[in-house]
Amino acid sequence: MAPTSPSSSVEKAKQSLGQRLREIRKDAGLTGRALANLCGWHESKCSRIEHGTAAPTDADLRNWATHCGVPEQAEDLIAVARGIEGMYVEWRRLERSGLKRVQESVLPLWERTERFRIYSSWLIPGPLQTADYIRSLLEAARARRNLPDDIHDAVAVRVEKQRVLQEGNHRFAVLLEESVLRYRLGDVETMVGQLGHLLWAGALPSVSLGIIPQDADRSTLRPVEGFFLFDDEQASVELVSAHLTITQPHEVRMYAQTFTMLAEQAVYGARARQLITTAINAVE
Secondary structure: OOOOOHHHHHHHHHHHHHEEEEEHHOOOOOOHHHHHHHOOOOOOOHHHOOOOOOOOOOOHHHHHHHHHOOOHHHHHHHHHHHHHHHEEEEHHOOOOOHHHHHHHHHHHHHOOEEEEEEEEEEOHHHHHHHHHHHHHHHHHHHHOOOOOHHHHHHHHHHHHHHHHHOOOEEEEEEEEEEEHHOOOOOOOHHHHHHHHHHHHOOOOOOOEEEOOOOOOOOOOOOOOOOOOOOOEEEEEEEEEEEEEEEEOOOOOOOOOHHHHHHHHEOOOOHHHHHHHHHHHHOOO
16 A cells, blocks of 8 residues: 555644643643633634644643643643654755755664665665765755755765665665666766666665666556655655655554565566666666
8 A cells, every 4th residue: 555645644643642632631621712711812722733733832832731730741742742843844944054954964863773765766865876966966956945055065974874884783675766767867977977886885785776667567556755764663755845754653654565565566686787787878
């Protein structure tokens, strides 16, 4: 089964927090109207927060906990709400301090993850990218989003992160659509270098590289959005407008199941290398 709408994890988390707040209110013996009056809110605010259609502020949650007689729960509620806020982050917010900071922000996750499962339908994924390929991608993003020019430092950080390919107990299962090998990102020299690097990376002991041929039977599962799975902890998806972090266990399992189905459509070893070599010859 393919994953549901990428935003569903965020909505589910909002609803879960709303349900918890509703239970706290009811345990306190308060109606929504009574709690709103105590907090000095419009009477509809409690309902909107409980249904996940309004995001509570830190002050809202402290008021809620205090007037429901459980002030000790306020900080935990705030932590949960902030976690939800961090699940869906617009690029303009994430990148406001520059591209280098974005690259650095995921280092702890990369370092603690042992099992990476990566599927891409439009580009070579980060752990397998060359510096020139990275530069081409980041320069396009900078121009498109009018970002500060810290490309040199951002490329350096992204390349340095790739040490996890050969250090520690990290394993990478990477699946690419064959079309990824044909999409021109950068000039001819950049693409030839990137595809050659892909051959090298695919031979590393820590890497399993699968290519899904363009003539594969996709009756059971069509191409889907690209995603990273970090152990069984979370999935990350890049949208046009934002970065999505999925942590709901049932949705993480859906991405894992999807990865397994995609892996069954891929070719490996000599057959995968032949597809890459053919793509190199086509570029030249």
